[in-house]
Amino acid sequence: MGVVKKSDNGKKVSRRKFIAATIGGLAVGGAAGFTLSRLTAPAAPFPREIQDVISERKLEPDHVYGALKTYVPGGWQDEFIMFSSGGHSGQVLVFGIPSMKLYRVIAVFTPEPWQGYGYGDVKTMKLLEKGSNGIRFLTLGDTHHPEISRTNAEFDGEWLFIGDKLNARKASISLKDFETKDIVKIPNTQTQHGGACASPNTEYVSCGSQFPAPWEPGRGYKPGVTYVQLTETNYQEYFRGTMTFLRFDRRTGKFDLANSFQIELPPYMQDLEIIGWGPSDGWAFTNSINTEMAIGGVLEGRPPLEVAASQNDFDYLHIVNWKKAEEIVRAGKAKEMNGIKVITLDTAIKEGILFFAPEPKSPHGCDISPSGRYIVIGGKLDPQVTIYDIEKIKEAIADQRFQGEDPYGVPILRFEDVKAAQIEVGLGPLHDEFDDKGHGYVSCFISNEVVKYTLGPPDYTGDKPFQVVDRIPIHYNIGHLATPESNSPSPKGKYLVALNKWSVDRFPNVGPLLPQNFQLIDISGEKMRLLYDCPIGLGEPHYAKIISIEKLKPLEVYEMGxxxxxxxxxxxxxxxxxxxxxxxxxxxxxxxxxxxxxxxxxxxxxxxxxxxxxxxxxxxxxxxxxxxxxxxxxxxxxxxxxxxxxxxxxxxxxxxxxxxxxxxxxxxxxxxxxxxxxxxxxxxx
Amino acid sequence: MKVKEIMIRVVPPILVIISLFTPFWGISMKAPFLAQPLTVEVYPLFGLKGDLKNVNVVNHYVGLGEISPEKIPELQYIPYVYLTLIALSIIAGILNEKGKTFYLVWLIYVVLLAGVPIYAYIWMYNYTHTINPNAPIEIEPFDPPFFGVHKIANFDITSYLGPAFFLPLVSAIILITPKIRNRGESKNE
The missing domain is CATH 2.60.40.420 (Cupredoxins -  blue copper proteins)
Known part of the structure; x- marks a missing residue:
């Protein structure tokens, strides 16, 4: 009121001047305000109640950041779906990412009453029976490595595969209805670990054995029948590992044993496996431990397995030319054993489909960079990640440059000939996954961290290849880790899930059997950032595969009947x-x-x-x-x-x-x- | 003259023909547990279309009868009604210059057109007033949600007359328009 009066009583201002000044002032003020608003983003009007929640719950900025990054309101979609092994629950778990909500448990190897799986429904009873080992009805499994079907090596979201380590079985799950369609017992194999992994167009789903099984010469292994006395000599002579390529029929969802094949391997403990694409197309890789061929025997005067199997500084990365193996089978050079065509070890060596490369030391993890060029091994007992170059491997094989043979005659390439790089990352490196910017991420079990490093060209084209660039502590004892669509040509980056074995103090005490802990980590920036701890009270998951949600096209209801x-x-x-x-x-x-x-x-x-x-x-x-x-x-x-x-x-x-x-x-x-x-x-x- | 002739003689029957492929009445029922609302629509040519099955599942709890095309023989007459409408619209177009005969034909057309929803309403009235006394949930007979927005139990219901009603109505208006104009013109003269 007073102001108005003052203006009225003060110097006379002509109306025109006043209007011009006002408009001018508005224009200048508006422009300045606009510029300023560009320079300093206006603080979003944060409702008071949000601030109250933060102070009431004593949340720190990191907590709020994690909550806002992961909260997916009801009715909204997650960005990714994660298929996690359910470990010794025998099932598969389906999570959303970034919400970490558990959406489904898929019954696979274990009866699941609420899905009517294994309680009188004939198709499920037949499936469990067919998937048993012929000597007893198996109702448990130890699921380890899920895999999604591929088209041109990219995950296509049609089928899911999962292996049972305990009984060497493989299951297929339709992603149309998220139900198990087939279970097959892998012949001549007692336990498996490294699969499933699919060939670039899912012609085959492959996996390696874990503990070698006793073989009757020329007749393989038959559960409940084959017996070989367990001695160190017999172990070397009669026990065998396998790498199996199960033919998969995408239309029916069934494995076709008659058109599958298997490669006989020395009695090392073959571990994780991967099939290549791009420059590594046609090749499969699996690492191994216990090339010492120890059998344990603490009560018989021998050192325990964990000691005896950890003596060699180098074990063998198995390099398999699977396309050539397929030709050899077609040419009739494989021998039928227990319902599958087996390429014997001798044939595999003679035909040049099996090679070894030294790998330090009792390693775990065997993964391929997005370009298909680098095969990456987690050193486990060696604090390094060892990276092989497929171009160098192919060259060395073509030139027949070998350092020698293993006791079974398998040619061994020279480490220096095939190595691309070794990166010292931390203690107990186990498993590597990749993002879309040329980085690898390795889980370090002993040092309790995830370590991020750069790959080399063409995956990483910067000026600091093969170097550690970041690390983040995890809680606790990380096994595998998973990033969206890693181990394919187009990983999506953004998130990383650490599949931790121990949770110790991260959750309320619910008794001495603690849940595992999945930790969601944001990897979209330069620094990794922990977002969320997700307890798993349903078995001990091992590995998970994450796929973009829009690649999944499940049914809503079945057609009638x-x-x-x-x-x-x-x-x-x-x-x-x-x-x-x-x-x-x-x-x-x-x-x-x-x-x-x-x-x-x-x-x-x-x-x-x-x-x-x-x-x-x-x-x-x-x-x-x-x-x-x-x-x-x-x-x-x-x-x-x-x-x-x-x-x-x-x-x-x-x-x-x-x-x-x-x-x-x-x-x-x-x-x-x-x-x-x-x-x-x-x-x- | 040419344009006017097309408007009077060609457009009205074509509108009715187009309307054959559209519903003349529809109802959409939304409930919290349904991702998509349940809809039922009545087409001149195809009869009842929509999620009859789920409507019946819902209706049986309160003792409403089962709706199925076989139980509504009237549906098979609707195509003939519409054929008649087409014929009448053609005749009315030709007779447009004539006086009384045109009005008679036009009137029959309008009565027939109005008869369809009126009959449908009567049918629905009987339907919602015939309630199985043995139904698990007892309800009072109620007036059918025929037009507009309604709320019945947990359902938000929208019902409407569709293009197969409005397109023939537009035809009727097109047919009568020159007459009204002429009258106005003659008055002015």
């Missing part, structure tokens, strides 16, 4: 067919049921059979709504099926005990879910 085993119409699905009949099949009485499930009725809701009948129920979830899953379970009979919308499943069990047993929908589906039930009457005979 689909058998998920084949993705085609279930032979027993007939629209509208419900009811049951009791009939004789051979000398066995069978009560066969055609059942539908829809909110909130199971039809039929009464099934009458007689004691001893084989009850066979073909059940269709006739819902078409996303998420309208029904599950079916019979009280006291250990029977459970999960039937997704559109799915038809067949469940079989023997009604061996008389009585009247309730069955019901086990997945809450509707307001009348509790009423979605029926009776199985088993009349005594």
């Amino acid at each position: 689909t058998d998920p085993e084949t993705f085609s119409k279930h032979p027993q699905y007939v629209e509208g067919k419900v009811g049951y009949e009791r009939k004789k099949e051979g000398d066995r009485w069978v009560t066969e049921v055609w059942m539908t499930l829809i909110r909130s009725t199971i039809t039929p809701d009464i099934i009458r059979c007689k004691q001893g009948d084989l009850v066979r129920i073909h059940m269709t979830n006739i819902e078409t709504t996303k998420d309208a899953t029904h599950a079916f379970a019979v009280a006291e009979y250990n029977v459970m099926a999960s039937i997704e919308p559109g799915e038809t499943a067949t469940v079989e069990f023997v009604a061996d005990k008389p009585g009247v047993f309730a069955y019901y929908c086990v997945e809450f589906c509707s307001p009348l879910h509790l009423e979605m039930a029926g009776w199985l009457e088993v009349e005594p005979v």
